[in-house]
Amino acid sequence: QQPVQSPQAVILREGEDAVINCSSSKALYSVHWYRQKHGEAPVFLMILLKGGEQKGHDKISASFNEKKQQSSLYLTASQLSYSGTYFCGTVGSSNTGKLIFGQGTTLQVKP
Amino acid sequence: GAGVSQTPSNKVTEKGKYVELRCDPISGHTALYWYRQSLGQGPEFLIYFQGTGAADDSGLPNDRFFAVRPEGSVSTLKIQRTERGDSAVYLCASSLTPGAGYEQFFGPGTRLTVL
Numbered sequence: 001q002q003p004v005q006s007p008q009a010v011i012l013r014e015g016e017d018a019v020i021n022c023s024s025s026k027a028l029y030s031v032h033w034y035r036q037k038h039g040e041a042p043v044f045l046m047i048l049l050k051g052g053e054q055k056g057h058d059k060i061s062a063s064f065n066e067k068k069q070q071s072s073l074y075l076t077a078s079q080l081s082y083s084g085t086y087f088c089g090t091v092g093s094s095n096t097g098k099l100i101f102g103q104g105t106t107l108q109v110k111p
Numbered sequence: 112g113a114g115v116s117q118t119p120s121n122k123v124t125e126k127g128k129y130v131e132l133r134c135d136p137i138s139g140h141t142a143l144y145w146y147r148q149s150l151g152q153g154p155e156f157l158i159y160f161q162g163t164g165a166a167d168d169s170g171l172p173n174d175r176f177f178a179v180r181p182e183g184s185v186s187t188l189k190i191q192r193t194e195r196g197d198s199a200v201y202l203c204a205s206s207l208t209p210g211a212g213y214e215q216f217f218g219p220g221t222r223l224t225v226l
């Protein structure tokens with residue numbers, strides 16, 4: 001089951017904050033966040049694991065509510081380079097890396 | 112060090128033809144993943160390998176799709192009797208080991224167009 005991301009798109013001015021949400025109907029073991037710019041490969045941002053461990057980017061934060069099967073990505077003081085499409089990928093068990101991606105959230109940061 | 116590489120970067124073929132897409136993962140990464148991405152969508156899981164064996168091929172859409180990784184490094188995705196609906200960007204990723212807690216590094220993709 002594909003996770004649902006919201007919002008679908010957001011436009012910001014430089015320096016503004018944004019939150020992107022990812023919600024699943026299935027139990028999750030981990031949530032992975034990626035950013036993809038047009039015509040490029042997805043780039044890893046964060047992993048959030050069941051139990052609270054996090055790995056990733058020091059300028060981007062995220063949360064994972066295991067009980068609600070939801071994750072949120074927090075982009076603060078946005079920069080022009082933050083523009084792109086953000087995807088969450090969910091993993092249902094610890095012994096697989098099979099990612100099920102959401103449909104994406106397009107972020108545009110304007111000067 | 113070198114990242115994940117994929118060849119060709121673009122492939123145009125005619126309906127009914129056979130194509131092979133190649134992925135060269137990061138050296139030392141035992142897990143290799145194939146995804147397919149259509150325009151405006153998130154990547155869709157196809158198959159992943161741990162070493163030489165396919166650990167999960169549940170995402171392959173039908174028996175026209177097949178993938179191998181004979182020596183546990185380079186992988187080839189093979190598509191027989193291509194259809195227009197197969198047109199997409201095929202992404203390969205690798206991780207140090209399979210598992211929910213390991214980041215996957217993506218290659219630049221192969222854009223497949225079936226005419």
